[in-house]
Amino acid sequence: GAGVSQTPSNKVTEKGKYVELRCDPISGHTALYWYRQSLGQGPEFLIYFQGTGAADDSGLPNDRFFAVRPEGSVSTLKIQRTERGDSAVYLCASSYSGQGGTEAFFGQGTRLTVV
Amino acid sequence: QQQVKQSPQSLIVQKGGISIINCAYENTAFDYFPWYQQFPGKGPALLIAIRPDVSEKKEGRFTISFNKSAKQFSLHIMDSQPGDSATYFCAASSDTGNQFYFGTGTSLTVIP
Numbered sequence: 001g002a003g004v005s006q007t008p009s010n011k012v013t014e015k016g017k018y019v020e021l022r023c024d025p026i027s028g029h030t031a032l033y034w035y036r037q038s039l040g041q042g043p044e045f046l047i048y049f050q051g052t053g054a055a056d057d058s059g060l061p062n063d064r065f066f067a068v069r070p071e072g073s074v075s076t077l078k079i080q081r082t083e084r085g086d087s088a089v090y091l092c093a094s095s096y097s098g099q100g101g102t103e104a105f106f107g108q109g110t111r112l113t114v115v
Numbered sequence: 116q117q118q119v120k121q122s123p124q125s126l127i128v129q130k131g132g133i134s135i136i137n138c139a140y141e142n143t144a145f146d147y148f149p150w151y152q153q154f155p156g157k158g159p160a161l162l163i164a165i166r167p168d169v170s171e172k173k174e175g176r177f178t179i180s181f182n183k184s185a186k187q188f189s190l191h192i193m194d195s196q197p198g199d200s201a202t203y204f205c206a207a208s209s210d211t212g213n214q215f216y217f218g219t220g221t222s223l224t225v226i227p
Contacts, residue, residue, distance in 0.1 A: 043204070045215070048214060103161055105161070106160065
């Protein structure tokens with residue numbers, strides 16, 4: 001596709017449920033990032049993939065959060081036992097190489113609401 | 116700890132005026148400073164970026180001014196238009212790092 005695609009656009013789930021958020025990066029981009037954006041705040045880093053491997057997962061808040069990118073393209077962010085504090089917009093971005101200073105292209109985000 | 120500090124939080128400018136948003140950082144390892152524009156319901160989109168080897172970069176109505184010694188950089192929007200109304204984020208990264216550090220954002224409103 002022409003840009004980074006994220007699905008679903010919106011997700012409402014009950015507290016305690018499991019959710020999966022999908023990211024389809026720009027074709028050929030080896031680097032993929034997940035960020036979380038709370039209302040009125042800037043995006044906060046969660047995890048970075050270079051190819052299939054998670055090169056940096058230091059931003060994941062706890063072990064309820066997990067992400068995979070099994071074939072080096074599509075990535076899924078998985079959240080177990082969701083809590084109301086997980087409500088936010090989850091942004092995915094991709095870049096050609098992932099080296100610092102490389103332009104990152106963002107998707108439109110998935111707005112997660114935990115009720 | 117906020118790695119990149121951004122101000123003001125909100126800004127209202129008359130059409131045709133100059134919008135100025137400021138950012139400051141502490142980590143001297145940062146060497147890439149992009150500005151992102153975000154409209155409601157959309158993801159951030161890269162507007163313009165600068166590296167510390169230059170003090171200014173201009174693209175159309177958008178200019179980044181960079182002061183390496185003060186560890187500050189700013190976005191200037193000349194001849195501001197209502198269509199520029201959006202939230203603007205500054206960010207920083209390093210060649211050895213794996214992430215962008217974002218400011219808290221500035222909500223710009225341009226009044227016709």
